[in-house]
Amino acid sequence: MKSRTRIPTTPLLMILPSFLLAMSIIGYPILDLAWTSMQEVSRFGKMMGFVGLVNFAEVFRDPLFYSSLVRTVIWTVAVVGGTLIISLPIAIMLNDDFYGRGLARVIVMLPWAISLTMTAVLWRWSLNGRAGLINATLMDFHIITEPIEWLATAPLAFTVEILVGILVSIPFTTTIFLGGLSSLPQDSYEAAVVDGAKPWELFRYITLPLMKPFINIAIVLNVIYVFNSLPIIWVMTEGGPANGTDILVTYLYKLAFRFGQLGKASAISLIMFSVLFVFTIAYVLMVMRQEHDSADEEVKHDA
Amino acid sequence: MASVTISGVEKWFGTLQILHGIDIDIEDQEFVVLVGPSGCGKSTLLRMIAGLESISDGEISIGTRMINDVPARDRDIAMVFQNYALYPHMSVFDNIGFSLKLRKRSKQEISEKINEAAEILDLTPYLERSPRQLSGGQRQRVAMGRALVRDAQVFLFDEPLSNLDAKLRVVMRTEIKALHQRLKTTSVYVTHDQIEAMTMADRIVVMNKGRVEQTGTPMDLYDFPANLFVADFIGSPSMNFIEGIVAADNEGPFVMAKDRTRLAISRESSAALGQKVVYGARPEHLVLASGNEGFDATIEVIEPTGPNIQIFADVAGQRICALSTERRTHKPGQRIRLHCPETSVHLFDASSGARI
């Protein structure tokens, strides 16, 4: 076999600038973190020499690391799970035609437009124990008789933060689902209706299986985003009270920029990076499989 | 206007070979149709003439100029695309005039040319519209107009009618042919529709799997298909094929089908006794016979098409099709005798597929 395709340089030149920038801004810090994590580092960022895995050992001896890790898992599972359960029915409704759908879409998407920081600031004020208007509203409706200090105790604060986390993840997830729903073949539904399927059966046997790839992608992307999300917890409680709402990212941020434990912080960064990496590979494989399937379909259409 | 010479052209995508050494000579003013099933490489070849695909090996010349390394814009060709490729952000007028504008012709010349083309194509009332506001047939005309104003050496057509409905397709096909008779511009036309090929072409090139199967005038290909592929591809309904072995008895040579059905062939045939062959007969050559002539058939399905009746019948375990103009009432299950005059029989070698 001979191949006569010239190596095209034009497209490579076209992707080069974006590639170089991404490499230096995203690639370099990873290497730097790996290097730093095996150094003894002074408070002021001075390298004091190679110490191997000492920083990692220290991380694994740290009880706060474990409690943050456990809370990260709870945070991620609860927010992603809650988001998915709420988003799918919402997407199905928003995909259907009803009066005021445009307005409903705008409202549901609204949290996406606002930065997480602002949202968290808004909620921090709304939930204020003394003057927060959430308490005022609940008291007006006689749901509670006394104002509640929402953010003063760790378990309650963490629960509230999870709920806010769900709220801000809904728009993105709903958007993925809406994209998926609009790509579902209409004739499958018509065929199923002719076959005598009821609405619930349509959902169970047509929508859900066809939406599976989109649900998978929504899970992976949300896991990555939520796992990494700092602003909500940082703004609302800064991981407190008494480290009671710390997850890995807030703990990492404190170590690095409050306590100046750069070696240990780098080690945690790397640990988190590897977790993320696994999820990213899962995502890439998933996307590739989907592309592969749709490529197959294209071939079939061509034939 | 000019001739187009394609010699030894190959196309590779990586290690995949799409075209295996194509040789076609297209004469000045000729209308040549490249026809073949999808994936046969006909569109790739056309795009190579256009300069939209690189030429991996071999040469393409327009007139006496070798154009392998000439970019599309300098090849002096015009092309009509399958999806018309009208510029959506330009009016019909600007679409047709874009090439002239790029060539920096004077405003007056441009609008004269556009008006002339619009006149020919009945587009005059639509010149200010945007392509979006046109029907499929009108878009097709705009695409033609864009080619027309160019005075190009060669017109290339890439399945230009495949997005039109059946009726419009027939109308446009006649229009394109009439246009060619008027302008006489050398044209290369790609289609997968053999009827389009038959009706429009001066000469047809049948392609399959990246190779040229046969080149010739429409009637040449119809009457003397070089091999089984061409015989099967050209003609609708297609030619009937029955496999068998060449034998002879005192009445002359014949092909013996599997169930010993006797299919008479011409005495002049060069087929050797005992040779495994495929017996081919076009549906319109199969006539209802009486007496000893021909062979037995059992009617399975009857399909009237208006001008004639298609009779699908079982012969030697194979379904064949015969055309009858008689309005006799045949019934499924009925046994009839069909006969094909020996001079109309096509014989092909069973292993190579080549005409005998």
Place this chain on the structure above:
Amino acid sequence: MTPKLKKSLLYWLLLSPLCVVILLPFGIMFVTALRPRDELFVYPPTWTFSEFRWENFAEMWVKTNFGGALLNSLYVSLTSTIIAIVLSIPAAYALSRYRFSGKGLYRNFLLMTQMMSPIVLVLGLFRLMVHLNLVNSLNSLVVTYVAFNMAFTIWMLQSYFNTIPRELEEASWIDGATSFTSLVKIFLPLAVPAMVVTAIFTFINSWNEFVLALTLIRSQNDYTLPVQIFSQVAGRYQVEWHHVMAATVLATVPVAIVFSWLQRYLIRGMALGAVK
């Protein structure tokens, strides 16, 4: 009652709890931003207040250095959006129009960069900026925002570019256009809407970013809006909530309006094979 009306009522009933939870803090934001300072902490807390204090906005503007932060945010968001788009157009065009080896690899590389969050890399980024002597410079944010947004912009542009038929460019080449003319006269005019939409989303992303701005910018004068507003809340005994809320109104409402107007394009982008 028509079936559609019945369905609409049912849907709105089901959606109402979520809508209330989404809209409630915005309501609280407005009523707080507009009430007099001494009515912030009343017991029991109440929605009502005595007068609309529009002066809150003017006071806040001066006291919180809102104008400065606004300019910083505008500078960072505009610059990073323009650079991201300029770098992304050729890359997206290459991915959409050329067949080349390494294309799949580059796509996956972009996906990976999209997955990498600033927070995990923030320490390394900080040290990188120290090396480059860019800490405390708004340009450190510009570079990082461009890098972190590029996967999104390339992907978004590419999925729109794919909807522009390649044949249009081919037709123009045959009509006698050079690659450059074809790009300028045919391709770019058709791609403008996609570029505008992508640019606006990139702008909003940069506008809203928090972690990097919090880390890489150390001096108060260079704070962007989210950090500026956060600094009014964090680590203070006396939080001037009416000022914070007034600042939040100004920082969020314009963006929210633009976003609401554009969100359908994002959904269309997803439908175009965005998730692929």
